[in-house]
Amino acid sequence: MTEEDEPEVIRDRRKKLERLRAAAIDPYSRGFKPTHSTAAAKALLGDGERTEPVAVAGRLMVKRLMGGSAFADLQDEAGRLQLFASREILGERDFDLFADLDAGDLIGAKGPIFRTRRGEVTLEIHSFQLLTKSLRPLPEKWHGLKDVEIRYRQRYVDLIANPEVRDVFRARTKIIAGLRNLLDQAGFLEVETPVLQEVPGGGHARPFVTHHEALSRDLFLRIALELHLKRLLVGGFERVYEIGRVFRNEGLSPRHNPEFTMLECYEAYADYNDVMRLVEDMVVTATAAAGRSANTRYQGEEINLAPPFRRERMADLVLERTGRQAVGKELNDLFEEYVQPNLREPTFVTDYPIEISPLARRRDDDPRFVERFELVILGREYANAFTELTDPIDQRQRFEAQAAQRAAGDVEAHPMDEDFLRAVEYGLPPCGGLGVGIDRLVMLLTDQPSIRDVILFPVMKAES
RNA sequence: GCCGGCGUAGCUCAGCCUGGUAGAGCAGCGGUCUUUUAAACCGAGGGUCCGGGGUUCGAGUCCCCGCGCCGGCACCA
Numbered sequence: 189m190t191e192e193d194e195p196e197v198i199r200d201r202r203k204k205l206e207r208l209r210a211a212a213i214d215p216y217s218r219g220f221k222p223t224h225s226t227a228a229a230k231a232l233l234g235d236g237e238r239t240e241p242v243a244v245a246g247r248l249m250v251k252r253l254m255g256g257s258a259f260a261d262l263q264d265e266a267g268r269l270q271l272f273a274s275r276e277i278l279g280e281r282d283f284d285l286f287a288d289l290d291a292g293d294l295i296g297a298k299g300p301i302f303r304t305r306r307g308e309v310t311l312e313i314h315s316f317q318l319l320t321k322s323l324r325p326l327p328e329k330w331h332g333l334k335d336v337e338i339r340y341r342q343r344y345v346d347l348i349a350n351p352e353v354r355d356v357f358r359a360r361t362k363i364i365a366g367l368r369n370l371l372d373q374a375g376f377l378e379v380e381t382p383v384l385q386e387v388p389g390g391g392h393a394r395p396f397v398t399h400h401e402a403l404s405r406d407l408f409l410r411i412a413l414e415l416h417l418k419r420l421l422v423g424g425f426e427r428v429y430e431i432g433r434v435f436r437n438e439g440l441s442p443r444h445n446p447e448f449t450m451l452e453c454y455e456a457y458a459d460y461n462d463v464m465r466l467v468e469d470m471v472v473t474a475t476a477a478a479g480r481s482a483n484t485r486y487q488g489e490e491i492n493l494a495p496p497f498r499r500e501r502m503a504d505l506v507l508e509r510t511g512r513q514a515v516g517k518e519l520n521d522l523f524e525e526y527v528q529p530n531l532r533e534p535t536f537v538t539d540y541p542i543e544i545s546p547l548a549r550r551r552d553d554d555p556r557f558v559e560r561f562e563l564v565i566l567g568r569e570y571a572n573a574f575t576e577l578t579d580p581i582d583q584r585q586r587f588e589a590q591a592a593q594r595a596a597g598d599v600e601a602h603p604m605d606e607d608f609l610r611a612v613e614y615g616l617p618p619c620g621g622l623g624v625g626i627d628r629l630v631m632l633l634t635d636q637p638s639i640r641d642v643i644l645f646p647v648m649k650a651e652s
Numbered sequence: 653g654c655c656g657g658c659g660u661a662g663c664u665c666a667g668c669c670u671g672g673u674a675g676a677g678c679a680g681c682g683g684u685c686u687u688u689u690a691a692a693c694c695g696a697g698g699g700u701c702c703g704g705g706g707u708u709c710g711a712g713u714c715c716c717c718g719c720g721c722c723g724g725c726a727c728c729a
Contacts, residue, residue, distance in 0.1 A: 196698050197662050197680050250689075257686035274686060291679075304687045328663040328678050330690050335663085337721045349663090392729050438728050439653090520729075544729055562729080572729070600728085638722095649720065 201290060201323045208321065213285070215321035220245055220296035226262060226269035230309045233301045241314060244269060245296040247322075247348065248289055250329050258287055262297065262311075263351070270310040271297055277314060286313065291329070292322030292348075340646050353641075359478045360630045360642055364431060366477030367451060367470055367624075374466075376427040376453055381416035383409060383433070387605045390414030390547070393436040394599050396446075409435035413452040414547065414621060415608045418576060421454055421619055422611045429453035431626065442638040443568065446647050449626040458620035459575040460559045464536050467563055467571050467622065468495035471534070478633035486566055486632055489532070497534040497563065502527075505537065515556050516543045529567040536561045540574075546586040546602045548574035570629055573622040580612040 194202075208215045222245040224232060229242050246264030256275040261268045275283040289295065299314035326349060327333035333349040340346075346353050368378065386405075388395035390412030400407050413430045420428045431451045438444060455462065475482060475493050482494035502520070505527045507513055514522050519541050531537070540560040542550060548558035559575035577583050586602075587609070593601035630642040640646035 195662055195680095200680060252688050252691055253685085254688060254691075255685035257688080259688050259691085261689080270689075272687070276686075304689090306687070306689075308687085308689070310687085325662045325679060330678065331664040333663070335659095335721085337659090338663095340721090394728090436728075439726080441728085442723080444728065524729085540729080560729095569729080651720080 197325045198323055205321050215318055217317060217319055220317050220319055225266035226264050227266035229269055229301050233309055239301040241298050241300050243298045248291055248293045248295055251291060253287055270308050271313055272310045273313045286316060290322060292326045294320035340640055341648055343644055356634045356636060359634045362477040363474045363630055363633060366473045370473045371429050371453060376429045377425055379428050379430055381413060381430055385410050387603050389603055389605045392600050394438060396435050396437045411436050413450055415605060417452055417454045418616060419611045421456055422614050422616050426456040445639050445643055451624040451626055454619050454621045456617040456619045460561055460573055460620050463573040463620040463622050468497060474629055474633055480633055486635055487637055491566060497536055499536045499538055501539045502537050516541045520544050528564055531564040532566055534565045537564055546590050547577055549577045571622060571624045576619045576621045578616040578618055580609055583612050584609055
């Protein structure tokens with residue numbers, strides 16, 4: 189868009205910018221150091237009548253001009269503070285400059301905090317400085333920004349106009365920090381493993397393909413963290429975890445973004461029963477980190493997140509619901525269609541069919557099933573875990589079975605990974621492994637309906 | 653990929669069914685106003701009605717194609 193095509197409101201701002209420059213005012217200045225956040229400045233007043241001068245900085249949100257005085261709301265990361273400007277205090281020139289500021293401008297202001305007649309805690313401006321001139325109008329002050337397309341494409345505007353959105357992302361960070369702390373305290377070592385991989389394994393998904401020019405070879409973006417973390421157990425680390433982005437070349441939905449965050453952890457000498465207890469601890473920790481109680485709601489539905497969680501065998505749940513004694517993929521299909529949507533309270537669904545679990549250990553008492561569970565809450569999966577398969581002969585056979593499916597056209601069947609097999613042949617200690625979908629957990633704990641609401645910059649189609 | 657809904661001023665939305673010169677509030681601009689807070693009041697502006705095609709004397713409105721967003725399905729352990 190050329191400047192001539194721009195909306196009038198933006199053209200007006202550009203003109204204003206030129207007027208400022210002509211008046212020798214730097215519209216992109218620096219050097220202002222706030223002494224207080226808006227919240228700290230408010231707290232400083234307490235029950236008093238007036239404070240020493242403080243310096244605050246932030247974005248001007250609303251302006252209310254009243255002849256020789258003016259009020260404005262200043263928004264910083266901590267909140268909002270009302271500013272009061274008067275011609276008497278600022279003088280003719282500075283008052284006019286202040287009155288000419290726009291909603292959206294970033295400014296710094298100095299002065300004492302006082303309370304207006306109506307009781308509003310307010311900074312009386314003794315001096316101010318334009319820090320950054322804004323050229324684009326903010327969304328409407330009352331209705332805010334509702335257009336979800338703009339909210340996702342221009343998250344920066346969303347964050348300005350809808351400060352509560354920031355709370356969601358603060359909660360996201362706290363949840364992740366809480367989980368990290370839990371694992372650290374439990375003796376897990378946080379590691380980083382390759383995003384670019386020759387063989388995209390550890391999950392059941394179509395990968396993204398990319399190309400390395402110097403190596404003249406295609407590489408894949410990882411779809412899971414599993415196989416490298418298990419290699420580290422072979423290497424002698426006994427408890428490892430990674431929180432990282434994985435990529436799946438699949439459709440988008442309110443529950444699927446092509447890149448999302450997984451937490452995976454692996455613990456030597458543990459089995460899936462140990463992992464269930466760990467998952468319960470994780471849910472407790474994450475719930476607290478998000479500032480929620482165990483008794484909470486998601487999208488209007490009550491849910492109790494207090495452990496212990498139900499533990500039910502998949503085959504039992506399917507039999508109970510459908511009266512059918514299925515095995516293999518059929519069992520899983522029946523489960524997903526008839527059982528899972530109806531599992532509302534937190535439930536560990538255990539003992540999956542071996543056909544769909546190429547990396548999990550067989551049950552000793554029934555080789556048609558593996559020691560695997562998923563945590564289902566409100567019909568959705570939040571965690572997937574198993575007692576890991578450590579037998580390299582069995583592992584090779586599982587991969588070969590997957591390769592046969594791949595040859596039959598299943599692009600998502602697990603690929604053969606010879607290096608992983610080699611590692612397992614050196615000896616993978618008995619272990620339990622876990623994957624947690626962080627985004628969905630954050631959705632649950634922040635009561636957000638779409639995964640796009642917990643990802644700062646969700647994948648969107650090209651803007652036309 | 654399929655089905656449905658939506659797309660109008662910077663923002664929030666009417667107008668579309670039933671075709672007849674494009675509206676409101678907020679924001680912006682000009683003015684009045686020195687403790688307001690969705691400030692108030694007066695005035696003048698601002699539009700590729702998502703894009704393209706069609707029907708019609710006439711299309712924001714009806715039809716077709718495309719694009720984007722949302723939801724559902726498919727897919728997704």
